[in-house]
Amino acid sequence: MTSLLLFGVFALLLLINLPIALAIIFATLVTMVATIDSLPALTTIAQRLVAGIDSFALLAIPYFILSGFLMGQGGIAHRLIVFAKVLVGRLPGGLAIVNVISCALFGSISGSAVAATSAIGGFMIPAMEKEGYKKSFSTAVTVTAATTGMLIPPSNILIIYSLASGGVSIAALFIAGYLPGLLVTLLLIVGAVIYVKRHNISPVSAQTIEPFWPSLFGAIPSLFLIVLIIGGIIAGVFTPTEAGAIAVLYSLCLSLVFYKELQLKDLYPILIKSVLTTAIVMLLIGASSAMSWLMSYETIPQSISNVLLTLSQNPLLILLIINLTLLIIGTFMDMTPAVLIFTPIFLPVAESLGISPLHFGIMMILNLSIGLCTPPVGSVLFVGCSVGKVGISEIIKPILPLYVAMILALVLVTMFPAISEFLPKLLGLI
Numbered sequence: 001m002t003s004l005l006l007f008g009v010f011a012l013l014l015l016i017n018l019p020i021a022l023a024i025i026f027a028t029l030v031t032m033v034a035t036i037d038s039l040p041a042l043t044t045i046a047q048r049l050v051a052g053i054d055s056f057a058l059l060a061i062p063y064f065i066l067s068g069f070l071m072g073q074g075g076i077a078h079r080l081i082v083f084a085k086v087l088v089g090r091l092p093g094g095l096a097i098v099n100v101i102s103c104a105l106f107g108s109i110s111g112s113a114v115a116a117t118s119a120i121g122g123f124m125i126p127a128m129e130k131e132g133y134k135k136s137f138s139t140a141v142t143v144t145a146a147t148t149g150m151l152i153p154p155s156n157i158l159i160i161y162s163l164a165s166g167g168v169s170i171a172a173l174f175i176a177g178y179l180p181g182l183l184v185t186l187l188l189i190v191g192a193v194i195y196v197k198r199h200n201i202s203p204v205s206a207q208t209i210e211p212f213w214p215s216l217f218g219a220i221p222s223l224f225l226i227v228l229i230i231g232g233i234i235a236g237v238f239t240p241t242e243a244g245a246i247a248v249l250y251s252l253c254l255s256l257v258f259y260k261e262l263q264l265k266d267l268y269p270i271l272i273k274s275v276l277t278t279a280i281v282m283l284l285i286g287a288s289s290a291m292s293w294l295m296s297y298e299t300i301p302q303s304i305s306n307v308l309l310t311l312s313q314n315p316l317l318i319l320l321i322i323n324l325t326l327l328i329i330g331t332f333m334d335m336t337p338a339v340l341i342f343t344p345i346f347l348p349v350a351e352s353l354g355i356s357p358l359h360f361g362i363m364m365i366l367n368l369s370i371g372l373c374t375p376p377v378g379s380v381l382f383v384g385c386s387v388g389k390v391g392i393s394e395i396i397k398p399i400l401p402l403y404v405a406m407i408l409a410l411v412l413v414t415m416f417p418a419i420s421e422f423l424p425k426l427l428g429l430i
Contacts, residue, residue: 002298006031006291020334021280024287024341025049028294035298045290052289052340053282055163056241057170061156061281063244066274067251068110073270074255074262076222077119080105083219086212093196095131097189099124099138100145104185107149109225111156113372113380116146121387137195139388140399143380144406145188147369150335151181151362154229154247157335159240160285161361164292164343168357170240171233172429176362176420180413184366187405195401221254234427281336288340301345308349315353319414322346323367330371334379338368355417358430362420363413370406373399 009030013023025045032041071077084101088094102124107116121142128138150157153174162170228250229243238246255262295301308318326346329338343364350360372380375392385392413419424430 002031002035003295003300003303005034006294006300014332020337021283021287024284024291024337028287028291032294048290048293049286052286052293057159057163058282058285060154060159060239060241060244062274062278063241063248064111064154064156065277065281066271067244067247068112068115069270069274069277070248070251070255070262071106071110071222072115072119073266074251075259076109076251076254077102077106078123079215079218079222079259080109081120081123082210083215086210086215091193093193095124095128095133096138096141096192096196099128099141100185100188100192103142103145104148104152104181105223107146108152108154108181109222111149111154113146113149113369114383116149117142117380117383118387120146121384125388134398135388136390136394137398139384139390140395140402141188141192142388143373143384143395144399144402145185146380146384147372147406148181148184148188150365150369150372151177151184153177154240154243155365156281157339157365157368158361160336161339161343161365163285164340165347165357165361168361169429172358172424173361174230174233174240175423175427175429176358177365178423179419180362180366180409183412183419184369184406184409187409188402191401191405195398221258225250225254234429284334284336285340288337291337291341292344295341296344301348304345305349305352309352313353315350315355316415318349318353319355319363322349323363323410323414326364326367327370330368331374332377333371334377335365335368335372338371339364356421356430358424359417359420363410366406366410366413370403370410374403 006027010023010027013026014020018026029041029045032044081098081102084098084105085094088097088101091097099120102120103116106120107113110116110119121139124142125135125138129135149155155174155177158173158177159170162168162173225247229247232238232246233240233243256264308321311321312318326338326342329342346364347357347360351357372378373384375381381392381395385395421430
């Protein structure tokens with residue numbers, strides 16, 4: 001009855017378009033008031049909201065959010081696009097491939113799918129339209145490719161999963177995300193090329209492609225950030241939180257001094273955006289932590305685990321059920337609360353079947369990444385449509401093959417744990 005009340009109130013509040021953080025808080029509060037006195041309920045909620053964000057690891061998030069905004073406006077996105085165009089621009093479907101690679105590169109540097117959609121889409125969507133691509137398809141490519149930044153480190157959501165899972169190594173999660181992220185990138189490229197061949201779109205004109213060496217030298221300082229951050233974490237030189245601070249300093253120097261695309265007057269609005277985004281993320285984390293605590297207190301995860309384990313002892317079948325559930329959840333819930341709420345529910349089931357928390361985490365993040373670009377709540381989908389100036393109804397048809405590519409990647413990652421675990425094992429992180 002407690003779980004029915006909790007999720008019933010939560011679903012009702014979402015239906016009336018209450019912001020998801022408030023829906024989580026009020027659903028948790030209503031459920032607690034129904035089981036204990038109001039004063040202890042209010043006190044406990046307040047305590048759990050604060051305790052949910054009282055974590056040293058979460059200090060990395062505002063740093064990576066700020067560095068993402070600095071990169072988006074500091075000329076880094078443009079130089080990555082130019083370099084990707086030099087590499088693959090002459091191939092069939094060249095600009096579509098450039099779009100996917102640019103989103104993957106920028107997403108991996110900024111750690112934000114929304115930032116990648118805005119920064120890359122603002123340049124690539126008009127450029128693809130000039131080359132004969134439909135605006136709806138260009139937007140679809142940008143929206144789906146931007147989600148690869150959730151897997152390719154540094155990624156804020158992997159830090160949040162580490163918190164929700166009870167301490168899976170952030171360094172191991174970062175490294176584990178590389179191969180699945182590259183797999184999604186490759187399959188999206190294949191899907192985009194198939195679309196281009198079916199619609200007979202010509203390759204990019206050679207005159208529009210810059211010389212190789214200048215584009216490489218322009219992109220190297222941006223690409224070095226990946227080596228600096230991930231290399232430093234793996235080598236134990238600094239923690240993920242310290243890496244976030246270094247990312248801010250490096251991107252600030254790159255944008256202000258080296259590329260000179262930012263001025264000091266531009267920093268104030270960037271800082272304001274970063275603070276607002278951080279506040280939203282932290283409120284979501286605190287609210288989700290409160291709901292997770294309530295579910296744990298009422299033994300809801302254990303009850304769901306018992307139900308799932310009575311259905312089958314086959315790990316693949318259980319993972320299929322979990323994946324289908326998460327795909328549905330991802331269509332109406334933001335990624336952060338989904339990870340914080342459902343990790344304590346599904347992770348014990350996976351571990352009881354011999355599935356490692358590392359593999360499960362990568363599978364879960366990949367699954368929920370699909371929800372970022374699906375209606376009705378997909379934040380990246382709405383940002384992409386806004387940047388591309390297209391309606392959601394226009395984008396549905398061209399995005400369907402790209403959904404298939406992402407789901408195929410999810411199936412492969414689910415079935416073959418080595419895709420997630422190979423690099424961490426090779427580097428001795430697990």
